[in-house]
Amino acid sequence: MMLKILSWNINSVRIRIPLLKMLVEQTRPDIICLQETKADDPVFPFEDLKSLGFPHIVFSGQKSYNGVAILSKHKLDNKTCFTIAKSEDKRHISVELAGGVSLHNFYVPAGGDIPDPALNPAYDFKLRFVEHMTEWSRELKKDKRQAIILGDFNIAPNEHDVWSHKQLRNVVSHTEPEITRLNTLKDSYGWNDVARHYVDSEKKLYSWWSYRNRDWRKSDRGRRLDHIWVTPGLTPALKSFSILKDARDWQSPSDHVPVLMEIDL
């Protein structure tokens, strides 16, 4: 079964429903994973999203911050939501797809500005969050389960995942402790980074551009914060990957653009 799966940090699901409609018309995905929905469950725009052609929706939100959702054309089974690092934050939701493959949608904490866990609790939380993901990943490997993990990981691990490796090495999202932990997570199950499976590691690749730039395209100070990873057993099933860079130019855009892959499960 060929599936087109899309991930997008939408930065408020309620104000970007018109963009979501456009996105669906342009890309026709089977599954959409959203992060930063910023809507508590009672105000989640379930009917609006359903009418875009996604009758099967799971979501886990809170007031003002965080929040994740999965929209699907096909039936979804066994919804779960992790509590990671003893937090109340709604940053994870997962479902089962065809053939027992699980799909995990993560919104990793951004981690604040100061890259020192002793001075900045948000940074400490981010590091611990990725460590918890690693513990979970090791269990998954023990059980030999195939899975897709994706979302806003808020870490740009490689030199060419940022506009300037040198200038960002002490900027949260590209610091050594974050990158080390993300690589430990990756190695814990030999996760395949789908973007880099298709795009050479020497080529600059971004999924996020700050709002605080006059001309995001001209300055091009981007970072690759949004990721899609698959377990090694799913690598032969991969069909394509792309980043919808043009979405950054849409009317009232998110600062993240959608990333998508096709996989034949």
Place this chain on the structure above:
DNA sequence: ATGGTTGGACCCCAA
């Protein structure tokens, strides 16, 4: 070195 923008809630916080 600094400040730049956005969304959601509330008179500021996190990104």
